[in-house]
Amino acid sequence: MLTQVYRLTKSTVCRVIALSAATVGTSASASTMASGAGGEAWKTANSIHEFNVKDIDGNEVSLSKYKGHFGSQEPWSEEEIKKFAQDKYGVQFDMFTKINVNGDNADPLFKYLKKKQKGTLGDFIKWNFSKFLVDKNGQPVKRYSPNTEPFSIEKDFEQYF
Secondary structure, three states, rough: EEEEEEEEEEEEEEEEEEEEOOOOOOOOOOOOEOOOOOOOHHOOOHOOHHEEEEEOOOOOOEHHHHHHOOOOOOOHHHHHHHHHHHHHHHHOOOOOOOOOOOOOOOOOOHHHHHHHHHOOOOOOOOOOOOOEEEEOOOOEEEEEEEOOOOHHHHHHHHHHH
């Protein structure tokens, strides 16, 4: 899932877009190339801004809207996830559909991210909550393990933003 973390730093509110992997979901891809190109087009992508993803309601959202911003482990249905996140935590940021991130049916966006930021033990996503830091130009610049707390990524902001 793609989530956003808001953080007040140095009198500025920064929005970090954290891409978290949900390794089990539907077999269909939830992202496409914004250009309409299919197949292996993700291999030549220059940034995440070239991808469209489906939000949790099934609407297509262009990741280009984040340009310039800083920034089967899940058994519940997407409706249940959305209700829980909104009711319990007051979530108002964009929430996206569950996807496959490994294997032949991996979503093109995650194929791209894994190509740009390889993992320690391999290019696969090892577990939910793997994170990718994407700079203001849409370039994946760092990859974090699932046990990395989102706010601990803040130390890397100055280097990339």
